[in-house]
Amino acid sequence: MFNALIMNKDEDSSAAQAEIKQISEEDLPSGDVTVAVEYSTVNYKDGLCLSPKGGGLVRNYPHIPGIDYAGTVETSSDARYAPGDKVVLTGWRVGEAHWGGYAQKASAKADWLVPLPDGLSTQQAMAVGTAGFTAMLAVMALEDHGLTPGHGPVLVTGAAGGVGSVATAILAHLGYEVAAVTGRPETGDYLKSLGASTIVPREELNETTKRPLESETWAGCVDAVGGEMLARVLGQMKYGCSVAAVGLAGGAGLPATVIPFLLRGVNLLGIDSVMQPYDNRVRAWNRIATDLPMDKLEAMVQPATLSDLPKLGADILQGQVKGRVVVDVNA
Structure with missing residues (x-):
């Protein structure tokens, strides 16, 4: 029993x-x-x-x-x-x-x-879990679409949550400048301890704008929020850069235009962790074992x-x- x-x-x-x-x-x-x-x-x-x-x-x-x-x-x-x-x-x-x-x-x-993977305990694996696995899939997808360190800041929305926390730690460990979005100011020190360079208050991004394009700011984005924030971020991406969509904490709707895709070649990458093929699962877990700093975890x-x-x-x-x-x- x-x-x-x-x-x-x-x-x-x-x-x-x-x-x-x-x-x-x-x-x-x-x-x-x-x-x-x-x-x-x-x-x-x-x-x-x-x-x-x-x-x-x-x-x-x-x-x-x-x-x-x-x-x-x-x-x-x-x-x-x-x-x-x-x-x-x-x-x-x-x-x-x-x-x-x-x-x-x-x-x-x-x-x-x-x-x-070797070097990863069962306890650490569950500190990672679906949230961290999804975060690594998102980072891999951004890299597969050309993201490299030095091209500019990478935005992480919902950064204090499970996916966002791991994404922040992985990206910082890999040498990216991470801008972490949160609606909880008290989590700022926590996010900086994970490697975030900048804390972006949620209210700066969670309102829609009539302008389909804004200044080119972000070299990549891991988005756990969706909704109005994702629509806003799409208009702030640098030319040819990508957003990996991993969640919908802010809603399933997307009040956006196609202009960022047509005029800036922005990519919106959907990240699914549930039905992910075996080979990519192994690839992601092996990357977690090497690229997620365990002290940050x-x-x-x-x-x-x-x-x-x-x-x-x-x-x-x-x-x-x-x-x-x-x-x-x-x-």
Whole structure:
């Protein structure tokens, strides 16, 4: 028997409740690999899945949330993994459509797993999680489209959040001048400790303008906000430069024109972490192991246990979680 945080609904209730219960391996869904989970984390999607209505992501109850986890293989029917192997899982709708990592054991398809890179612990992998994995995918996409240090400042919106924090640390480590956008002035010192050169108050960018183009300012952008801020940033990009869109904290709409694309050759790059192909997953995790400074990663981390998750889920939906949460599922 082992512990799991389970979301369930009473017959007389339409709202799901979280409860830590003991279950057995026989309760787990079928899979190629059984993993002894060591750590998980809290992402925005986790907050939705932990909410009473499941955020529109959870279709069936009882359900174990947790879209990320890292641990050690216990059993495997797939030749790619053997007992004792360290693995990490992000995406593939695990924690949403499939049971996730808020338990001491999990069952997964072998195709969903990635070997943990040398030099990276399971705890560090969950300090990275989907947020950091997405941040690295965004940086790689910008580099693939020509971003190099020395061409000008790189903007990171929503910089104090999980994706933004890791993106800021990676970009600064790689030698970029990072301008970090935040609506929380108290996070300024934190962002500078991650390597941000400039703190940009959110109010400077979250209003639309009638001008389709403004001064060429940014050599690249990792955008976690979307909405009006993304529209504004597109008009401030330097010629031929790119924005990697990773989130929609400010809304799913895009009140923009096509002028930045037509007159400045600006690129808008969509970043998806859920269905990312295996080879690019391995590439991103290997880059994380070499290009994310671990001392900066540790500065982002807030420790937690399974019992902390309901409150943390509500907090992240309100934008009240700074940096990264690492959940010790065995504590």
